[in-house]
Amino acid sequence: MKRLLIKYTFFIGLSVILASACNKDLLDTVPNDRLSTNIFWKTEQDAVLAVNAIYTFLDGNTIFSWDAYTDIAHVNQNFQPEAFVELGTYDVTSAPVYNAWAAAYQGIQLSNYFLANVDKVNTTNTALIDRLKSEARTIRAYHYIKLAGLFGDVPLITTPLNVDEAVKLTRTPVAQIYDFVDKELTESAPLLPASYPSAADRGRIRQGTAWALKARADLWAGRYQAAVDAASQVTGYSLNKSYQNLFTYAGENNSEILLDKQFIKDLVPVNVFNLLAPYSQKNAQGYYVPTRAMVDMYEDNDPRMHFSIFMNGDTLPSGIVFKPTPGGGGADAIGSTYYSSATGYNIKKYINNADYADPSNNGINIILLRYAEVLLTYAEAKIELNQLDASVYDAINKVRNSRDDVKLPDIAMGKTQAELRAIVRRERTVELAFEGLHLFDIRRWKTGATVMQGPVYGMTYISNGQPVTVEAVSSTRTFTDKHYLWPIPQKERDLDPNLSQNKDW
Template identity: 35%
Template sequence: MKRYSKLLSIFTLWTMMSCSDILNKVPLDGPADITFLQSTAELSLAVNGVYRNLWYNSLSASGQWEYVLDHSSDIGWDRNLSVFTFAGNGSHSAAEASFSSIWDHLYAGIGRANYILANLDRVADASQETLDLADGQVRFLRSYWYSQLITLWGDVPLVLEPLDIDDNKLPRTAKMEIVDLLLADLDIAADKLPETWGTADRGRATKGAALALKSRIALIGERYDVAAAAANEVIQSGVYALYPDYEKLFSYEGESSSEVIFEIMFQYGIYDHRMPISTFSRNAQGNSTKVPTQSLVDSYECIDGLTIDQSPLYDPAKPFENRDPRLRQTIAVPGDVFLGFQFETHKDSITCWNYNVSPATRIPNQDATNAYASFSGYCWRKTTDPQDGGALRNNSSLNFMVLRLGEVLLNYAEAKIELNELDASCLEAINRIRGRESVQMPSIPAGKSQAEMRAIVRRERKVELALEGLRLQDIRRWKIAEKVMPGPLYGRPQKPYNYEDQGVPVLDQDGVLDYTAYADKLSVIEQRAFNPQRDYLWPIPQSEMDINPNLIQNPNY
C-alpha cells in the first residue's frame, strides 16, 4: 500500500476542527484537555492529525491548493473565476472568502503542531527517540505552513504555543524574524529525523525534507549561504537521485521515487483530489479550467540550448519541433496525442482521432469546438495520468510533490550565483537537471557572468518547476512580477499559426517575452493588471482584520 499506513487511521479527535476565527479556536476545539496526549498511542494519533492538515482543497480550487498557485502567476490561468484568477488579474480584495480559507487552513496546521510541541512532556510511556521523531515531524510541518504564510502575506502573526482565549489578538511579526526562527527549527528537525523511514511510514518527513525546506526558506530570506549549505547537504547525502523520466516523475510511476524528498500522499476512497478534471482535455472528459500560457510555451529553449529568439533551429511554422523535451513532457501542444486523443485546438479542426479504441476512429473534436475548451489552446500534461481517466478524474489519488531533488539542485545553483560563487559545483547542479535521461539538453559552459547565470537559473526554474506551486513565490522574491504579470495574457496563435512576418518573441534577461509586433495574431485570455505597491502580497483576510484590532493590513488594500 503506497500511503501512510498510520496516517489513514481514524482521526476521531482532530478531523472535525472548525476553521473559522482560527487564531481564536485552534487548538481550543481540538483535543486540548488535560486527559489527552499521555501515551505513545495518543501521540501517534496527534502527529497523524498534523499530517492530516496537509490535505486541503481551497474553496475555489478543484485540486490540492498548491497546484493552483501557479495559476496566479504568468505561467498559468484558472478559468473558474476563483481567488487565483482574481489575484492573477489584480481584481482581488481582502473580502475574498478563499483568502480567509487558506489562512485558516495554514494556521490550523500550525495550531495542531503547537499543541504537540507544548505537551510532549506529558507522554509518560514514550522513549526519547519517539519524542524526538514526533518533535522533528511537527516542526517540519509547522515550518512548511509558515513558509506559505510569509510568501503569500509577508509579516504574519507568529504563534508558537497553544493559545488561550485571551491571547488571540496577536500583532504581525516581521517576515525575516520568522525566517530566522524557521531556519533554526528546521535545524532541530533535521537532527531528530531519520534519513529514511520504513515502507509502513512512507511519506513522513525526513532529515532531507527538513534540509530541503530550509534551502527554500533561506532563499526567501535571501540567506544565500544558508541556502547553499542546506541544499548541498541534501545533494551530498546520496539518499536522492534524479528520476530518469521527467514526464513519468509526475505520474503514478514516479510516486515515492528516488527524486522525491517529501510528497503529500493521497488514497482513493479516503482522501483524494479533483485535479485531473481541471487539467484533462475536453475529449478526455476534463474541463480544462487550469491551463498553461503562451509565455510558458515560448520560454523553453531549442535543443541547441538557445532561446527561440536566438536559435536557428526555431521554425515559427513548426514551433514545437527541436525544443527542450520538457516542453512536451509538461504541456500538451497541438499535434500531440494526449490521453489517447489527437490534441488539436485550432478552430478549423472539427474532428480528431480517438486512439483509445482499435482501430482508431474519427470523433467530434471537443478541444476545438467546445466553447469551454482550453482557453489558451494548451493543456497541462504534467501530473496527468491515464490511470485517472473516466470517473477517477474526480477522485485522483496521485500524490502532490512538495520537495524534490530537482528543486534542491536549483536552490543550490541560485544561492551560489547570488553569492557570485560561479564554480564547478554551481554549473554541475544546473547541468544535472538539464542532462536528465529524458531531457538531454546541452550543458551550460563555464565562463558565464553572474548576470548570465542568474538569467539561466531563473529560466530553468520556470520550466523545470512549472505547476509545482513555486512560480508565484519566485516572481515575487525576484521582484519581477511587475514585469511579467501586467498586460494581455496570451494563448496560442490561431490564424496564421506562425510569426513569420514579424519574427519571434524576444526574451529579456528576466525571461519576459515581448509580443508587441504580432500581438494581434495571439488569442487574449484576459487583461491583467499588477500594482507593485500592492500586489506583491495578498491582503490579510478581512475576517481576521474584523476580529483582531492589532493587525495592520498590507499596503493599499
C-alpha cells in the same frame, strides 16, 4: 498501507474516542469536543496517531492556483475568484487570500496542539518523541515559509490559543519569521532519520526534508550563504531517471521526492485529473492552463515541455487527439465552451491515463519539494553570492541532462553573474512549472511588474494562410508594487484590530 497509516489511523482512532464519549456511562467523564487526557496522550501509538493528523494540512491542489497567479499559467474560467487574483483586481475580502491564510494557521494550530501535549505520553522512548516533535516542527515551518512568502509579516504563534488570545495577536516582522524557521529546522533535522525502513512510513518528514525546506526559506529570505549551506546538507537523494514519470503512479516515492501530500483513491482522493485535464476528458474543468509565455521559456527540443503541457496534436488519456484550434470542432476547441482551454494548452503533469475512468477520484501524490529544487536553490544562491565556481554549473547541468529522457546541452563555463542569473531563473521556471513555486519566485525576483502586465496569450495557428496568436478573453493583468504581498484578510482584521495591513491595501 503506508498512506493508510499516515492519513487515516488517527481519524479512525478519533472516531472511536468520540463514539465512546457518547456512551451514556461516560457522559460525565469524557468531553466529546476534543481529545481528553483521560483517554488520550497515554501511549506511543497515541503520539504517532496525533502527528499523522498534521500531515493532512499540507497543500494539495492549491499549488496549481499559485502558478496561475503568474505569467506561466492562467485561471481558465474568468468568473472564478482566483481569476481576480490573477488579474490584480482582488482585495482584502478575496476568498483565495483568506483561504490561504486560514489553511496555514489551521496546520500551525494543530502542530502547536501536538507539541503542547505529546510530552504527556508515558514512554521512555525519547528518540521516538523527539522524532515526532521534529516532524510537527518541520510541517509548522513549512506553513510559516509559505505565509512569509505570501503575506510578509504574520503572527508567530507557537502555542495553542484560546479565543481571547487569538483576537489579540500582532504581526511579527518577516525577518523574525525566517529566524524562527531557521532555528526550528536546524534543531529538527538531526532528530529526524535519513530514511524510514518500513514502506508504511513513506511520506513522512525526513532529515533531508528539513534541510531542503531550510534551503528554500533562506533563498526566499535572501540569506544566500545559509541557503548554500542547507542545500549542501541534503544528501542521499538523486534525480529520478525519468522526468516524465515523476508525476505518475510509477514515479511515486522515488529518490527525488523530499516532501509530498499523499492521497489514496476511494479513501482520501484528489481530483487533479478533473481539475486540470482538457474538457474532452469526461468534462474535465481545465481550471488552470499554461500560457504562451510558459511555452516560450522552453529551449528548442526540451522534452520537459511535452512532458508538462498538452499541445495541439497530442494523444489524450481517452485515446483521442487534442484539437484546441479555434473553429476546429470538438470539445477542446478554443471558444467552444468556457471549460475548454482559452490558450490552447492544458497542464499534463499529474494527468494519468489510469484516472480517466474516475476523474475526480485520483490517488496520485502531489509533490511539494524535490531534489531538483534543492540543486537549483544551491546554484541560485551561489550565483547571488557571485561564487561562480564549477559546483554552480554542475548543479544546473545535473538538472538539464542527467535524466534518461532529458538530455540538454551543458551550460558552458565562463558565464557572467548576470548570464548565470538569467539561466538559473529560466531553469527553475521550466523544471518546476506547475508545481506552485513560480509565484514566490517572481515576488522575490521583483519581476512581477514586468511579466504580469497585459493580456494572456496562447497558441499560434494558421487562419487564411496567416499565423494568428490566441489572446485569452478578459485576461488583461495589472501588477503594481502592492501585489508583491497579499493583503491581510479583512475577516482576520475584523476579529483582531491589532493586525496591521500591508502597504497600499
